[in-house]
Amino acid sequence: IGDAYKRLTRHRCRMVRRGIDAEPLYVGYCNHENKL
Secondary structure: OOOHHHHHHHHHHHHHOOOOOOOOOOOOOOOOHHHH
């Protein structure tokens, strides 16, 4: 399950970078979100 969560988290970050308003799976953030 841990590997799948890591892959989904990375995919979410890619979506956010592309401008898609994707919600976090649980808690967390992408590194580039801190720069906003």
